[in-house]
Amino acid sequence: MKVRDYISANLELWSVEVSDSLIDAELINVDLNGDSEYNPELEVKTNTLFYNLIPKLLLRAKNVSEGGYSITYDNESMISFYGILADMLGLPNKLIKNKIRDKSNLW
Template sequence: MTVNDYISQKFQTFGINLSEADLLEISFSSEVSGEDEMGPSNIGLVSVAMAKFIPSLLLRATSISENGFSMSWDTKGVKEYYSFLCKKYGLEDTLSDKPKVRFL
């Protein structure tokens, strides 16, 4: 399975179809080619790149209805996946509504 296939299938579980431009953006930020084989050596890089891409993804419309065609996707699930990735890879979760305590 290629990196692009892996990324596409991960987002497809939330009902999201990514464009070639989306896949390129994620691949560029992971420093892994979309045509590389997905494996244990690059899962971390690809997952972090996916997490960094999710906030821009959530700026898009979550449902589209046109000429009898309707499409929507699970924003709650995507946010939970994002939070999971942030926690797993030590990234700042900028989408969470959880209160943060900071000591000065």
């Protein structure tokens, strides 16, 4: 299995279609060759690719409907997977929304 096929297969889990040019750009960003054979040693690089790609995928519309046909994307599963990737890679979870809470009553 080629690296590009591995990435495409994983994206199909979310029913997401990504252009070849975007995949090529992300492969370059993590120093991977899409035509090389996938092996478990490349897991960190492929996980980094998904870490970089998921925020871009979340920018698309969540619901698409046309002529009685409707598609709803499950963004929550991507957000959860992104959090897992961030923890595994030791990188910040950029999708967490920090909230300021008033704790003055505890003083």
